[in-house]
Amino acid sequence: MLILPKAITLIKMKLKLLFSFTILTFVFTTVNAQNLIRCASTEYQQQQVNLNPGLQQIFDQEDLTTAAFVANHQDGFTPQVICTIPVVFHVLYSSSAQNISNTRLTDQIAVLNKDFRKLNTDANLIPSVWQSIAADCEIQFCLAQRDPNGIATTGIERIQTSTTAWGLNSDMKFASSGGANAWNRSKYLNIWVCNLSGGILGFAMSPGGPASTDGVVISYQYVGVVGASAPFNKGRTATHEIGHWLNMDHIWGDDGNACTGSDFVNDTPNQAGENYGCPSFPHTDNCTPAAPGVMTMNYMDYTDDACMYMFTSGQKTRMWATLNGTRSSIKTSNGCTPSTVGISEELMQNMFSINPTPTDGAFTLNFGSGSTANFDVSIYNILGEVIFQQHYSALNENELHLNLDGNTAGIYLIEVRTTNGRTVKKIILN
Ligand SMILES: [Zn+2]
The missing domain is CATH 3.40.390.10 (Collagenase (Catalytic Domain))
Incomplete structure (x- = not known):
């Protein structure tokens, strides 16, 4: 009223x-x-x-x-x-x-x-x-x-x-x-x-x-x-x-x-x-x-x-x-972003970019000229549950093509982990 x-x-x-x-x-x-x-x-x-x-x-x-x-x-x-x-x-x-x-x-x-x-x-x-x-x-x-x-x-x-x-x-x-x-x-x-x-x-x-x-x-x-x-x-x-x-x-x-x-x-x-x-x-x-x-x-x-x-x-x-x-x-707030304890987040922020975000499903991780050997990619939903995890020993063209098709719309977290540490970025699925 x-x-x-x-x-x-x-x-x-x-x-x-x-x-x-x-x-x-x-x-x-x-x-x-x-x-x-x-x-x-x-x-x-x-x-x-x-x-x-x-x-x-x-x-x-x-x-x-x-x-x-x-x-x-x-x-x-x-x-x-x-x-x-x-x-x-x-x-x-x-x-x-x-x-x-x-x-x-x-x-x-x-x-x-x-x-x-x-x-x-x-x-x-x-x-x-x-x-x-x-x-x-x-x-x-x-x-x-x-x-x-x-x-x-x-x-x-x-x-x-x-x-x-x-x-x-x-x-x-x-x-x-x-x-x-x-x-x-x-x-x-x-x-x-x-x-x-x-x-x-x-x-x-x-x-x-x-x-x-x-x-x-x-x-x-x-x-x-x-x-x-x-x-x-x-x-x-x-x-x-x-x-x-x-x-x-x-x-x-x-x-x-x-x-x-x-x-x-x-x-x-x-x-x-x-x-x-x-x-x-x-x-x-x-x-x-x-x-x-x-x-x-x-x-x-x-x-x-x-x-x-x-x-x-x-x-x-x-x-x-x-x-x-x-x-x-x-x-x-970054309260929902997994912790990067002991690792300088800033140093790794430029390790990869995500395009596009928001996405309708398909997206690309672009590593530019950075190293793309021996790393792990994990995708978390907003409850912190792992919905995708894969190890990569090498990539062609420094790009990785992934897809969130079939998942609920919302925010997902992409974590890339190397021997030097890890970084996490957000992607929005429409
Ligand atoms: Zn009340």
């Missing part, structure tokens, strides 16, 4: 006042009888503003900048290049159950790559009335391949801690309080996985917050798929929280059950309050009393994981406002 930009700051102030009241009365809206809290982002950010009142002005400015971008892209936004966000998981554990498996974490990345690209298989459940606005957000994720010092990493940091449960605060984000320090947020999305107390599933920091606390926190029970706790076992807690990290609000506008609040997205229906469980379609409320009703299957509602499966085109534009604004540096 859209409300004109100039009204935003006033509405936000009203929401903050409303919210302050909520904090004072210690009321949390809970998911179900288990007293779970689907998302504590609003509460967390208000807490951060209370600790540092200057933050409010920064968040307000962020919203104004976003509103201006949205106003300039009323018909939607299509990026020239898909954005790939390097992710680091900081797994904090005090028991083996909390030290979740690599599979849970790679499954989580796979879920994100489906949800943000509209490749999720349950997208076929999107009601026909909203199929035309269901968005491929053109955002994808990879586990970091190099740490902030350029050293090879799996993108998974595991830290044993004596803290058995973590509260709604920033303790897990600092080594000094038993947690893990954030990696440079201009290059990485930090995701802390830990045992959150109070039944909280997760919370996020919106763009504009301090670098040291930037990122997303998810309780370990709700990360990934196999082994996660139903009905939040399809990885959608992360999808929702990363939505906040990219400056999306809750779809109902955080206004209690009023119809005055907004998520500042023009193609989502006006919605009274959050929805839980798995509402059947159409689901109406007092803000949208007629069919098709409200969009309970949106990732920014509070429904069960199996019952949320879409972002809209308007939400995509809002996310890209952030990716073209405050978080623009993430688009050129």
Whole structure:
């Protein structure tokens, strides 16, 4: 639901006042009888503003900048290049159950790559009335391949801690309080996985917050798929929280059950309050009393994981406002590029060139006058998986012809390794 930009700051102030009241009365809206809290982002950010009142002005400015971008892209936004966000998981554990498996974490990345690209298989459940606005957000994720010092990493940091449960605060984000320090947020999305107390599933920091606390926190029970706790076992807690990290609000506008609040997205229906469980379609409320009703299957509602499966085109534009604004540096991060530890990358940068990129499939590595004897070529997909590897003892005409036909469109990394070291370059497959 859209409300004109100039009204935003006033509405936000009203929401903050409303919210302050909520904090004072210690009321949390809970998911179900288990007293779970689907998302504590609003509460967390208000807490951060209370600790540092200057933050409010920064968040307000962020919203104004976003509103201006949205106003300039009323018909939607299509990026020239898909954005790939390097992710680091900081797994904090005090028991083996909390030290979740690599599979849970790679499954989580796979879920994100489906949800943000509209490749999720349950997208076929999107009601026909909203199929035309269901968005491929053109955002994808990879586990970091190099740490902030350029050293090879799996993108998974595991830290044993004596803290058995973590509260709604920033303790897990600092080594000094038993947690893990954030990696440079201009290059990485930090995701802390830990045992959150109070039944909280997760919370996020919106763009504009301090670098040291930037990122997303998810309780370990709700990360990934196999082994996660139903009905939040399809990885959608992360999808929702990363939505906040990219400056999306809750779809109902955080206004209690009023119809005055907004998520500042023009193609989502006006919605009274959050929805839980798995509402059947159409689901109406007092803000949208007629069919098709409200969009309970949106990732920014509070429904069960199996019952949320879409972002809209308007939400995509809002996310890209952030990716073209405050978080623009993430688009050129080398966090997904395999590490070249101990090797002078600059010395080898001219070893070969790639033509063409982007490519429709076929491409050529041109080695110019450089040595082309005894080297290995590897091609990695964005998850760091090797999809091609070959040793070459010699070449004709210093050229190597390769083909990515049959692979998914996106970014691939070409690594050439010689006895002198290795270098890695990107290629985009259309
Ligand atoms: Zn939320």
